[in-house]
Amino acid sequence: AQTIHQWPVAEIKAVGSPLSLGCTIKGxxxxxxxxxxxxxxxxxxxxxxxxxxxxxxxxxxxxLSASRPKDDQFILSTEKLLLSHSGFYLCAWSLRSGQNTxxxxxxxxxxxx
Amino acid sequence: xxxxxQSPESLIVPEGAMVSLNCSFSDSASQSIWWYQQHxxxxxxxxxxxxxxxxxxxxxxTVYLNRASLHVSLHxxxxxxxxxxxxxxxxxxxxxxxxxxxxxxxxxxILRVHP
Numbered sequence: 001a002q003t004i005h006q007w008p009v010a011e012i013k014a015v016g017s018p019l020s021l022g023c024t025i026k027g028x029x030x031x032x033x034x035x036x037x038x039x040x041x042x043x044x045x046x047x048x049x050x051x052x053x054x055x056x057x058x059x060x061x062x063x064l065s066a067s068r069p070k071d072d073q074f075i076l077s078t079e080k081l082l083l084s085h086s087g088f089y090l091c092a093w094s095l096r097s098g099q100n101t102x103x104x105x106x107x108x109x110x111x112x113x
Numbered sequence: 114x115x116x117x118x119q120s121p122e123s124l125i126v127p128e129g130a131m132v133s134l135n136c137s138f139s140d141s142a143s144q145s146i147w148w149y150q151q152h153x154x155x156x157x158x159x160x161x162x163x164x165x166x167x168x169x170x171x172x173x174x175t176v177y178l179n180r181a182s183l184h185v186s187l188h189x190x191x192x193x194x195x196x197x198x199x200x201x202x203x204x205x206x207x208x209x210x211x212x213x214x215x216x217x218x219x220x221x222x223i224l225r226v227h228p
Contacts, residue, residue, distance in 0.1 A: 032214050043117075044157070044201070044218040051213065059215065090156050094214050101147065102216060104156030 002027040006091050006105035013081050013112055021076040021108050023091030031093040033074040034102065035066055038088040050074060051096070086112045115140045119202050119219035126226055132189040134222050136202030139183065146178060146185045147216065149201040157201055161187070192226045199223050 003026045013019060025031055035047040037060075048066040050056045056066045063082060067075045074091055089108045094100040116139040126132055136146070145164045149157035161176050163169045163185065168177045173190045189196060203216040 034214050043220055044203075044216075046215045049214050057213070092156075092214075100214075101159045101162065102214060103159070107154070107156045109154070 002093070002103065004091060004093060004103060004105040006089075006108050008108060009106070010109040011111070013110065015083055015112055016080050019076075019078050019081050019085070019110070021089055021091075021110075023074040023076075023105055025072045025074075025093045028072075028093060028095075030071055030096060032096060032100075033068060034092040034094070035074065035076050036090040036092060036104070037062070038090065039084075040087060042087070044090070048076070081112045083112050086110055115143065115204055115206060115217040117202055117204050117217050117219035119200075119222050121222060122220070123223040124225070126192055126224070128192060128194060128226055128228050130192050130226070132187075132192045132196070132224060132226075134187045134189075134200050134202075134224075136185045136187075136219055137183055138185070138202075138204045138217075140204075140206065141180065141183065142206060143183075144205045144207055146176075147203040147205070148174075148176060148187045149203060149218075151199045151201055151221070153199075160200075192224075194226050194228050197225045 005024045007022050033050045036044050038044045046059045050068040064078045091105040092102040118137045120135045147162040148160045151157040163176045163178045175188045178185045199221040201221045202219040
């Protein structure tokens with residue numbers, strides 16, 4: 001069975017501080033990986049996607065970056081947090097091709113103060 | 114850009130009631146439409162999807178898609194208190210380039226089923 005693990009569960013960070021969020025998928029080889037973000041009261045929106053190791057595409061510009069250092073790992077980061085970065089960050093995976101279902105992790109709640 | 118509108122914003126029903134949720138989308142080139150369930154503080158969980166015009170049934174869930182009117186609905190039969198959650202409608206575009214794995218979500222409908 002496939003599992004998706006996100007860390008940390010929650011973060012409280014100061015404006016201007018760095019951030020690193022992680023996601024690991026087990027039990028599925030070479031999945032497509034995604035980062036989604038949900039601002040408080042807002043809709044879920046896709047931030048990044050990756051179809052292979054080392055390749056990440058940006059969908060929305062939010063002064064964030066993403067990397068895929070291993071087939072089963074996806075990292076979201078920034079060197080300087082903004083207040084507007086607060087929200088709920090979700091990692092997801094899908095099969096390689098076609099209109100496949102997205103499977104989401106449990107998410108990371110980020111509060112920037 | 115695809116827009117997804119859901120109604121109602123919230124719904125309270127007694128246990129055992131039939132629940133009907135609505136979703137309108139803006140782009141006729143939309144591919145599949147998914148319904149996700151999201152409990153507070155958790156990630157969304159896929160419930161059911163539909164691609165072709167018509168209806169699809171899985172257990173207590175039935176989804177209806179009308180591409181001509183750009184409308185999809187989800188019906189939950191015999192609702193249970195455990196069905197209480199936010200229901201998200203999500204629409205996909207052809208899976209190419211920047212649309213890879215991209216779902217456009219609505220704001221959701223908050224459902225509460227009371228015993």
